[in-house]
């Protein structure tokens with residue numbers, strides 16, 4: 001009798017009703033979780049594109065950026081997908097033949113047509129921003145600069161992209177957009193984190209931009225740029241030094257050395273054994289030095305090296321004017337600058353040069369860096385050429401000078417100390433995108449950085465799915481527990497008589 005009851009109790013648990021309820025429960029949970037996953041899964045990703053041409057003094061480069069179409073106006077999702085270096089010199093070098101400036105861009109523009117999906121061509125904005133090379137040409141000969149823009153504009157208008165115009169960026173814009181790029185790529189803006197300063201060294205100008213607690217813009221409004229980004233206010237200190245890019249500073253130094261109009265110049269910034277014949281007219285053909293051309297100089301001079309870092313540094317120091325500061329503190333040439341503060345990213349030629357010299361590690365004490373550079377500069381030119389057979393001779397000849405200029409600019413010009421030097425990181429790319437002004441420029445023109453923080457969902461997708469799964473499982477367990485009266489009694493041990 002008791003065995004029979006026990007069998008009955010056991011069977012209760014296996015009754016068709018219980019089985020059906022359990023199966024329905026499991027199906028309901030699977031359905032709930034599946035719907036939650038599918039509902040929140042991003043739809044098939046569609047991308048949007050933007051193209052920026054960086055028309056620099058030494059060369060032009062094209063950058064293609066991509067972002068998920070539904071993430072317009074959202075945080076940190078724009079990435080560089082492709083870059084193309086235009087063959088030949090910067091567009092300012094085509095002043096006497098402007099049509100060639102437009103033609104020079106065609107190869108990279110063809111490449112861009114292949115990289116951006118065809119159905120996106122028409123809606124893809126295309127910008128050209130010119131920097132210090134065109135700033136100088138505009139100072140020297142504004143109609144020649146207009147003609148270059150005319151030719152470049154006509155060439156870009158013919159592309160299938162949505163050409164938004166070509167213009168010269170001010171030095172302030174170049175500095176500020178470089179800072180935006182670095183901080184955007186590091187997700188510092190969207191998260192309201194401490195920002196990184198930006199150091200940009202080009203061929204014809206150099207920029208320094210950073211946030212300083214002691215800078216509110218009142219002492220020197222010309223150096224202040226204010227932004228409201230993701231709900232945070234920034235008052236950025238920025239300055240661009242025209243003629244202080246490394247190619248123009250080399251002219252300044254050589255102008256100094258050739259003031260007496262001699263036919264031979266021994267240059268401590270070039271390796272011993274280096275010897276080239278150079279034209280006075282070419283050297284002085286820049287508004288940075290044109291007013292200093294010595295009268296009665298011969299047509300050419302022999303530029304020879306004598307590889308001496310300390311003397312090179314003395315020469316380089318001469319291009320900075322440390323007198324006549326009308327502010328509480330200055331960098332050089334009477335330009336206001338608060339004390340450098342926080343971490344810095346140094347890119348463009350800062351990176352090219354320091355990377356070549358194997359000096360990107362800023363944890364190495366500054367004194368040791370200088371010793372290494374002293375040894376490098378003292379290496380004879382034939383040895384340098386043997387060691388680097390694949391490096392362009394023009395670049396190779398100048399690395400001693402460039403390294404010396406960079407260290408002098410940072411320490412004497414911007415007042416980085418042995419301690420704050422280690423706050424600098426020499427960088428080329430951040431998360432796959434080149435550091436430079438182009439990304440910040442495009443983000444600004446496409447209104448891709450909101451002034452206020454965008455509303456974000458309570459939970460990220462993965463969190464939401466996990467939450468739904470856990471709650472569903474919990475409900476299931478509760479449901480099973482609620483069927484307890486139907487459970488076989490565990491307290492009674494079945495006894496088979």
Ligand SMILES: Nc1ccn([C@@H]2O[C@H](COP(=O)(O)OP(=O)(O)OP(=O)(O)O)[C@@H](O)[C@H]2O)c(=O)n1
Pocket residue numbers: 055056057058059090131132133201202203204205206245246247348349352353395402
């Ligand atoms: N492997 C390389 C590549 C470039 N350079 C140098 O780096 C400078 C170019 O830096 P970049 O940021 O490209 O300058 P531009 O945009 O051309 O100049 P600017 O911003 O002043 O207009 C030039 O002096 C060039 O000789 C270098 O030393 N080594």
